[in-house]
Amino acid sequence: MRVAIIGTGYVGLVSGACFSEFGFQVTCVDKNADKIRALSKGNIPIFEPGLEELVAKNTTQERLFFTQDLTSAVETADVVFIAVGTPTQHDTGNADLSYVFEAARELAPALKGFTVIVTKSTVPVGTTRKVQETIREAAPQADFDMASNPEFLREGTAIADFMRPDRIVVGVESTRAQEMMRTLYAHLAQHHVPVVFTNFETSELSKYASNTFLAMKIAFINQMADVAEACGADIQHVSRIMGLDARIGTAFLQPGPGFGGSCFPKDTRALAAFAHTHQVPVSLIDMIDASNEARKKAMADKIIAACDCSVRGKKLAILGLTFKSNTDDMRESSSLVILPLLQKAGARLTAFDPKVQATSYPQLQGVEVALDIPSACHGAEAIVILTEWEIFRSLPFESLKEIVQERRLIDLRNLYTPDSVAHAGFRYVSLGRPTH
């Protein structure tokens, strides 16, 4: 079976590499000539653990190819994935579908023989059907069926998520398309991964519902951390106790400085916007984005309060800039909101992030980027943990003690226990736990 993937962003690239690992012939298509040139030489534009090795292996074994030539990739393919970006439209909050429809119009004339066209990008309910109409209009004679196949990959663990997913969701309306998709995922079905076949609309909505629910879980635990703080409870224990109830589950109950990334904020807004368009009241969903934005601002206030209520003229060491660990992705990272607020309050900031050597983000202008933890912490009045990178779990307190101005750790990921930090000789402020 031959697969074409349009769009070599995060989803397209990971899916392409993994399908080729299953043994399929995969061609990844992108308009960006520089990107295709780089990928063909094995240079991966994003950091994702294991991806470079997987691409190198499957390119060498001639199962994975990169091209700008959409026509040749599509005409030889049995299955074509549309995996282009669907960014937020800033005025409405809706997903911008222009790249999806552009891909549909471009691939239509290239279709040869029976082909399944799959929407892989996260698209609002109804899009797969509209893509079908678009292709039908552009190529009335083409022999094709549609499928919707949302992805549930997390950045940082995307390969493992693809290879051992909790479920595969496929929206289809024909037996031919269903059989083709079944063959594509047979490898995973053999490992007892549930494959749920449903209609287009259910498949599309299930992706938004899953992401929005997880975002809501985080927004909930963040608010609960504030409540814990106000009443002397320990949020880590509350999370654990809640999670032990199988109906709730342990995942995504870790408080933090607000969720970020290219998915939760965008998808939560898009689902709310979609519901509004259809006059469906979704007050619960409306609140998620608002509470997350408020969370980021509250975290800046928390840092200022922890620094004796003023950061004016003080140097702060910021550990972590990316929206989560194991990625170089800065999209919607809480650092992009918290750091400017600290600067506005007069702080001087030096940041260290294992994957960000320099940053051109306008929000981070004036933030010095250090190349290691000690350089970031030298002369700091507080060390602030923003991202849960593994190396921040074992900070060299003994040596840091000698170079910081104030022995103060503000941990917005609860990587430490209050006792361990007190033992190391630092004052400690964390989320939803008694302060030492």
Ligand code: UGA
């Ligand atoms: C998310 C979903 O988890 C994936 O299932 C989905 O496929 C993906 O979006 C997508 O739609 O493409 P991702 O954005 O890579 O994946 O990252 P997550 O691990 O979900 O984390 C999102 C944000 O929530 C991060 O800022 C993270 O730090 C934060 N988070 C996560 C918490 O603050 N607390 C938690 O307990 C978990």
